[in-house]
Amino acid sequence: MSLAVTFAAIPYRRTGVVEMSDVGQVILCTLLLLAIAVAALVVLKRKGWLARWLGGSAILDQAPAIKRIAQTRLSRSTVVHLIEVTGRRMVVVESKSHIRMLPQDDMESHDPNL
Incomplete structure (x- = not known):
């Protein structure tokens, strides 16, 4: 009696996970989200909120x-x-x-x- 069991090989996917036509949209959305994040950090830094969140409020309040x-x-x-x-x-x-x-x-x- 043989214990070896043979399974069929998993076939390779013929199509890509992301279509080439969607790559441009993915890159555009990524760049847009990064630009929004950078703009938000710049605004927070100018208002002084970023320093407070990072623990710099004691330095800012002192003369x-x-x-x-x-x-x-x-x-x-x-x-x-x-x-x-x-x-x-x-x-x-x-x-x-x-x-x-x-x-x-x-x-x-x-x-x-x-």
């Missing part, structure tokens, strides 16, 4: 910690900035070779005629 009050260019390579960091004012001198910070306490003790 910036560093504010630039004034800026003066002394030469092509040297710029002096007056900044305020959490209520304290500082002078920052920036050049190609170095950066120097001078707190407000030190500014008052220096001779202004120098």
Whole structure:
């Protein structure tokens, strides 16, 4: 007695799953849905809702910690900035070779005629 059972082979499908005439419509619908999704994300980002959903609301509600009050260019390579960091004012001198910070306490003790 033989236990081997023979089954008929599964025939291959002769037609495609998606007709070639439908491929254009599928691509068009996909591009349309992607455009709508991108447009919605842009609108949400401009309104500030996207940052709130991603956890950035605490950052948006706070005032910036560093504010630039004034800026003066002394030469092509040297710029002096007056900044305020959490209520304290500082002078920052920036050049190609170095950066120097001078707190407000030190500014008052220096001779202004120098």
